[in-house]
Amino acid sequence: MTTPDVQGVVRDILARLADEPGGLLPILHELQDTLGYVPQEALPQIAAGLNLSRAEVHGVVSYYHHFRTDKPGRQVLQMCRAEACKSMGADALIAHAQQRLGCKLHEQTADGAFSLEPVFCLGLCSSSPALMLGHTLHARMTPAKFDALIEEARS
Ligand code: FES
Structure with missing residues (x-):
């Protein structure tokens, strides 16, 4: 999947979930369910969408072992x-x-x-x-x- 696709997927997910309480985790789950992983390149966009720092988003992604940041095998x-x-x-x-x-x-x-x-x-x-x-x-x-x-x- 190319960079524009990742951005489009993140934009759609943010539009649906950014206003949910505690939206970061549901957004990360949705992103991983959709793409199979949470691309590093998506983190700044998510941070901006939720008014969080990149470090905060990165911290959550790296804390939960469930999230993978590398594209998985098929x-x-x-x-x-x-x-x-x-x-x-x-x-x-x-x-x-x-x-x-x-x-x-x-x-x-x-x-x-x-x-x-x-x-x-x-x-x-x-x-x-x-x-x-x-x-x-x-x-x-x-x-x-x-x-x-x-x-x-x-x-
Ligand atoms: S320990 Fe519960 S399924 Fe393996």
Whole structure:
């Protein structure tokens, strides 16, 4: 997406949400839902629209791990690292995922197909380990199921 598109998206979101109480977080969420990330170039425009300093907006974006500032891969793969999943082998599963995809957490595959991200609880603790690919949750994940999932997602 080019710079004018980002500006247009931000302008639309500001027009709808700038007057909402506590508008910054809903605006950032909406922007990430729309573009897949919160581009650095959007921060001055958001700050101006809300009468905040750039530092304030930047501080909120960097405080919440949910917000990513780099353009993600075509599909985002979030792997749970919280306690229940850890107790059911999440660390080994993440190691397998990194090896299988050839990238580390917070990175994306060389072909841009997947971004690999950690997440802290997906609400599937009783069916751990869990992950989310795009908007779809997957429970009781194993390395073999992971490989099949990636294979299917690539096709
Ligand atoms: S701890 Fe992983 S889903 Fe809750």
